[in-house]
Amino acid sequence: MSKIFVVFWFDCEDFITPESDDALKRLAEILSANNVRGVFKLVGEKLRTLERRRRWDVIEALKHHEIGYHTNYHSVHPTVAEYLKDMGFEEGALEFLKSEREGVEDIKRVFNAIPSCYGQPGGAWAPQVYLALKLLEIPTYLDLTDFIDLYGRPFWYCGILNILNLTGFRGGVIGLNFELGISGFIDKAIGEFNEIYQRILDGDKWGIISVFNHPCTLVTKEFWDAVNFSGGLNTPMNWLKPAELKPRDWIDAGYVDFDKFVKHVKSKPFVEVVTASELHHLFRDYALNRFFNKNEIACLASDLISISFREINNAYVSASEIFWLITASLAEYKTNGILPSKVKNNYPLGPYRLFKSDSLDMVKLEEFLKVSYDVKLFIESNNRIPDSIEINSVKVSPVDFLASEAELYMELYRGEKPEEVRLIEGRFEPDSYVSIEGAKSCWRWIIFPKDFEAWNLVELAKLQTWTIKPATLNI
Ligand SMILES: [Zn+2]
Numbered sequence: 154m155s156k157i158f159v160v161f162w163f164d165c166e167d168f169i170t171p172e173s174d175d176a177l178k179r180l181a182e183i184l185s186a187n188n189v190r191g192v193f194k195l196v197g198e199k200l201r202t203l204e205r206r207r208r209w210d211v212i213e214a215l216k217h218h219e220i221g222y223h224t225n226y227h228s229v230h231p232t233v234a235e236y237l238k239d240m241g242f243e244e245g246a247l248e249f250l251k252s253e254r255e256g257v258e259d260i261k262r263v264f265n266a267i268p269s270c271y272g273q274p275g276g277a278w279a280p281q282v283y284l285a286l287k288l289l290e291i292p293t294y295l296d297l298t299d300f301i302d303l304y305g306r307p308f309w310y311c312g313i314l315n316i317l318n319l320t321g322f323r324g325g326v327i328g329l330n331f332e333l334g335i336s337g338f339i340d341k342a343i344g345e346f347n348e349i350y351q352r353i354l355d356g357d358k359w360g361i362i363s364v365f366n367h368p369c370t371l372v373t374k375e376f377w378d379a380v381n382f383s384g385g386l387n388t389p390m391n392w393l394k395p396a397e398l399k400p401r402d403w404i405d406a407g408y409v410d411f412d413k414f415v416k417h418v419k420s421k422p423f424v425e426v427v428t429a430s431e432l433h434h435l436f437r438d439y440a441l442n443r444f445f446n447k448n449e450i451a452c453l454a455s456d457l458i459s460i461s462f463r464e465i466n467n468a469y470v471s472a473s474e475i476f477w478l479i480t481a482s483l484a485e486y487k488t489n490g491i492l493p494s495k496v497k498n499n500y501p502l503g504p505y506r507l508f509k510s511d512s513l514d515m516v517k518l519e520e521f522l523k524v525s526y527d528v529k530l531f532i533e534s535n536n537r538i539p540d541s542i543e544i545n546s547v548k549v550s551p552v553d554f555l556a557s558e559a560e561l562y563m564e565l566y567r568g569e570k571p572e573e574v575r576l577i578e579g580r581f582e583p584d585s586y587v588s589i590e591g592a593k594s595c596w597r598w599i600i601f602p603k604d605f606e607a608w609n610l611v612e613l614a615k616l617q618t619w620t621i622k623p624a625t626l627n628i
Pocket residue numbers: 164166223227273274275
């Protein structure tokens with residue numbers, strides 16, 4: 154039977170315009186009246202502003218829903234991508250914790266729960282955030298971005314579930330924002346929903362329709378941050394200007410439209426409305442902590458010149474997991490003289506720096522196995538793949554090292570015992586899921602300073618595609 158998951162999510166960020174608090178409350182109430190739970194991604198300052206304005210009624214309305222996170226100050230400069238732009242992976246993750254933790258703590262204090270998901274402000278996507286999310290125990294990334302994409306489907310990246318750009322038979326994304334309340338808009342949006350719905354039904358049994366809104370857009374004609382923070386401008390907090398309001402009848406028509414849309418979604422037979430944490434549960438990663446046997450590892454190691462994630466017995470395994478499984482096998486071979494019959498999976502992060510091999514030669518088997526053994530220890534204590542691997546004072550990249558390890562694994566698997574190991578060049582495929590054009594389009598976000606670029610973020614994002622792999626529905 155087909156499953157069409159619909160997630161309603163709301164970026165709640167306007168801490169300037171008081172009327173946007175009412176919009177937030179109304180939308181939460183419309184969902185509740187339709188017996189639907191939404192995901193409200195709160196900006197820390199928005200939540201604190203609700204408290205300052207004593208809007209306990211809004212907070213109460215939100216308690217029926219799930220709370221996600223949308224940074225501490227959103228568009229106040231430096232935004233996430235601005236302060237992470239030149240930082241390393243770990244350094245950046247720590248900086249994110251320093252700048253953004255306050256809002257997470259406020260959510261915990263008020264709602265007594267860890268945010269179920271995170272999404273970046275506008276174009277401020279950055280890879281270091283993923284490590285910070287792991288440390289904050291926020292397991293899902295729910296948003297839109299052109300920066301990274303895996304065939305328009307949900308995917309794992311750095312151990313975080315990503316629900317981003319859904320396309321094709323895996324779903325679609327619908328934005329319901331300023332146009333709510335304009336005659337004809339909601340029927341168009343319902344038409345778009347029906348089209349995606351049909352596409353999923355015609356496809357492969359399941360898909361996700363991601364429906365998003367910014368509550369402030371129900372009441373304002375323009376974004377609160379465009380008014381105060383465009384092009385790198387930092388209007389001082391006590392000079393902030395609210396955005397221009399919509400007339401009353403337009404605002405009211407917007408709520409009627411939104412209610413109509415929710416009712417339409419609910420009327421469709423294969424729809425299940427879900428939250429971010431429910432999606433995380435549905436798409437649980439069964440490769441995690443699973444044992445892989447020798448034959449499975451041989452499957453993963455065969456023809457591994459071209460390195461990417463692979464599927465084995467209904468489980469997707471990332472390039473970094475393949476790196477672990479083969480390295481751990483060879484480490485055990487060094488100790489016991491036989492390949493292990495099974496290996497427990499591990500999901501390390503990718504390297505932190507890009508490295509190109511000095512040269513590739515022949516190496517004695519014993520020397521090579523000793524290095525595999527040391528690399529296994531490195532992964533166990535650092536939970537990542539090393540930037541480079543030194544063999545006989547020659548440094549090789551993890552890509553070439555894995556390609557060489559895989560060839561050796563296959564020889565040993567076939568019962569051969571070579572005296573020497575040939576170091577070969579591997580080809581790393583997954584970095585193509587990070588889009589240069591997409592990154593550039595993110596950097597055109599109106600809030601960034603003019604001509605903003607952040608190429609270091611592209612490089613770090615590519616390195617972490619060692620961890621990318623499709624997320625699949627467990628039914
Ligand atoms: Zn936002």
